[in-house]
Amino acid sequence: MEIRADFQLKSIIKALKDNVIPAVDPNHKMAVEQAHLAVHVLQVLADKLPMQYRYDRHELNQYVNLAEKLGTQISGGAKTTDALAQLEALVEPGKNTLERARAEPIELEQALLHLRAKVGDLVAAALEDGDETSQKHLEKEIMASAREQLTRERSWLIPMGFEPDPAALTPVEQLLDPVK
Amino acid sequence: MIDKDHPSEAWIADLRTRFPCEAEVDWVLTRKLRNRAGAAYTPVKLDQLCDAVTDLLNAELHDAFEVKNPRWLSGGASKLQMAFDLDWHQPGVGRTTTPLVLRMEPAASIVETSRLREFELIKACETVVPVPPVFWVDREGKYLPYPALIYGFAKGVTKPSTAASGVSGTGINFGVELRKTLSKQFVEQLAAIHTFDWSKAQLSSFSVPAKDSAEGVEWQINWWERVWTEDANEEVPLMRFAAKWMRANMPIIDHVSLLHGDYRSGNFLFTEENSQINAWLDWETGHLGDRHEDIAYSICKPWGHLAENGKTFLVCGMMSEPEFYEAYEKASGLSVDKKRLNFYRILNAYKLNSIALATAYRAVAGGKTHQDIVLGCVMGASYLFMDDLRQTLEEVA
Numbered sequence: 001m002e003i004r005a006d007f008q009l010k011s012i013i014k015a016l017k018d019n020v021i022p023a024v025d026p027n028h029k030m031a032v033e034q035a036h037l038a039v040h041v042l043q044v045l046a047d048k049l050p051m052q053y054r055y056d057r058h059e060l061n062q063y064v065n066l067a068e069k070l071g072t073q074i075s076g077g078a079k080t081t082d083a084l085a086q087l088e089a090l091v092e093p094g095k096n097t098l099e100r101a102r103a104e105p106i107e108l109e110q111a112l113l114h115l116r117a118k119v120g121d122l123v124a125a126a127l128e129d130g131d132e133t134s135q136k137h138l139e140k141e142i143m144a145s146a147r148e149q150l151t152r153e154r155s156w157l158i159p160m161g162f163e164p165d166p167a168a169l170t171p172v173e174q175l176l177d178p179v180k
Numbered sequence: 181m182i183d184k185d186h187p188s189e190a191w192i193a194d195l196r197t198r199f200p201c202e203a204e205v206d207w208v209l210t211r212k213l214r215n216r217a218g219a220a221y222t223p224v225k226l227d228q229l230c231d232a233v234t235d236l237l238n239a240e241l242h243d244a245f246e247v248k249n250p251r252w253l254s255g256g257a258s259k260l261q262m263a264f265d266l267d268w269h270q271p272g273v274g275r276t277t278t279p280l281v282l283r284m285e286p287a288a289s290i291v292e293t294s295r296l297r298e299f300e301l302i303k304a305c306e307t308v309v310p311v312p313p314v315f316w317v318d319r320e321g322k323y324l325p326y327p328a329l330i331y332g333f334a335k336g337v338t339k340p341s342t343a344a345s346g347v348s349g350t351g352i353n354f355g356v357e358l359r360k361t362l363s364k365q366f367v368e369q370l371a372a373i374h375t376f377d378w379s380k381a382q383l384s385s386f387s388v389p390a391k392d393s394a395e396g397v398e399w400q401i402n403w404w405e406r407v408w409t410e411d412a413n414e415e416v417p418l419m420r421f422a423a424k425w426m427r428a429n430m431p432i433i434d435h436v437s438l439l440h441g442d443y444r445s446g447n448f449l450f451t452e453e454n455s456q457i458n459a460w461l462d463w464e465t466g467h468l469g470d471r472h473e474d475i476a477y478s479i480c481k482p483w484g485h486l487a488e489n490g491k492t493f494l495v496c497g498m499m500s501e502p503e504f505y506e507a508y509e510k511a512s513g514l515s516v517d518k519k520r521l522n523f524y525r526i527l528n529a530y531k532l533n534s535i536a537l538a539t540a541y542r543a544v545a546g547g548k549t550h551q552d553i554v555l556g557c558v559m560g561a562s563y564l565f566m567d568d569l570r571q572t573l574e575e576v577a
Contacts (some may be wrong), residue, residue, distance in 0.1 A: 011552035120415035153563040160560030
């Protein structure tokens with residue numbers, strides 16, 4: 001999927017700065033102020049978006065550590081004991097989530113980009129000098145993969161307004177595997 | 181992986197060898213790559229453009245003139261457009277004020293094309309179909325910040341005042357009554373372009389493909405495979421498969437026609453008071469080739485919509501596919517061949533993906549245009565083109 005949030009944010013900011021803000025009525029002070037503020041907030045989002053995942057992971061790790069420390073240092077009556085038990089029950093699930101969340105989003109993106117490139121190279125090579133059976137398998141697999149991918153991409157982009165019959169497409173929520 | 185944002189001369193030379201195109205197309209694409217590592221687009225002010233237009237006209241005109249009333253025009257995803265009035269001594273007319281449009285490239289476009297070719301094509305069609313009169317061209321951006329042409333301001337709208345459409349004039353719904361009137365003109369004018377005797381027209385920037393050969397088809401495949409290779413960020417294996425299939429299945433061109441290259445609703449203006457098509461615009465991908473390329477282009481899904489019955493797909497919001505083919509054959513006297521139509525559905529989908537997914541991405545990533553946000557939205561249509569490519573390949577491959 002080429003149309004990612006960071007890519008879109010950049011063009012939104014450029015449109016606002018280059019074309020929209022210069023056309024805002026300078027006498028409408030509130031409009032001018034909020035237009036600049038909108039650009040500023042979008043710029044902050046664009047800058048921080050690549051680190052959002054790392055930030056959340058870091059924070060989760062911090063709280064897992066804090067919960068473990070508190071578990072060894074805090075004691076008290078029934079209320080404290082109950083609260084500690086509830087807190088401790090979340091430590092292992094938190095650690096498990098951290099264990100599974102080891103790749104950065106950019107790593108996912110780069111891995112995908114490299115795999116796409118090499119599949120493309122294989123398609124070109126095998127259509128050039130692959131044996132006949134391989135070429136038939138290749139066609140079948142590439143077509144099936146494209147069908148699945150394009151179904152997902154078209155569904156993802158329904159809000160862009162290009163689909164002649166959006167109701168005919170399966171909602172994208174039903175097309176994505178849950179992250180386990 | 182190749183750094184496409186900083187193309188080396190060796191890579192450019194390799195692309196030129198692997199994908200030989202018409203000379204003017206090669207010049208445009210080579211220039212695009214050589215400019216790529218350069219600056220992003222920075223907004224140009226109307227005053228700057230007026231000064232540059234004045235410089236151009238000083239070189240072209242010998243009488244006093246004045247550039248007046250400049251204002252921005254919107255519409256289209258490709259070029260920057262400024263309307264203005266020219267007070268001048270027009271040959272054969274005398275002192276007059278002519279409403280004009282400057283059509284100029286940004287630092288990089290969603291589709292990189294030649295202003296000279298566009299100029300020559302519109303000029304050639306002045307007596308064939310309604311087009312705005314063209315006046316001057318700045319092929320290399322000698323006077324203007326970027327290459328540009330100047331043509332007459334054509335009155336009209338791309339869609340009814342009350343109608344909705346997608347970005348860049350896609351999916352326009354003309355409504356039941358207007359569609360009847362426009363459909364007839366739409367088909368007849370396509371037929372007129374395809375049956376026009378272009379051999380006497382001034383088309384110096386075009387190469388003429390041999391009749392009864394696939395030469396012109398190979399030029400088109402080379403053009404768009406080169407663009408895809410130059411600009412795509414994410415690899416799409418289906419595109420490799422499609423390129424290979426096209427090269428193995430190139431049809432012969434039985435009749436070399438002038439082609440518009442982007443013949444669809446959204447690219448013509450009509451006047452609402454009499455429902456007449458007043459001007460065909462956006463000739464930039466036009467060339468000499470097989471009529472089926474234009475016909476197949478018009479039937480692309482994003483240009484049309486479903487009829488009121490919720491079932492029939494209307495080509496460009498006009499008529500059903502069978503009605504379109506029948507009317508075209510009647511108007512042109514030329515046949516519509518399903519097999520060739522399928523080939524060009526694949527070529528057009530490939531071309532549209534090269535433009536809407538690959539070049540649009542590269543231009544926006546580099547901040548190269550005056551409307552990156554529009555290009556970012558147009559990219560949303562590319563997955564429809566890609567799925568059309570897949571479906572057609574599954575049908576015919």
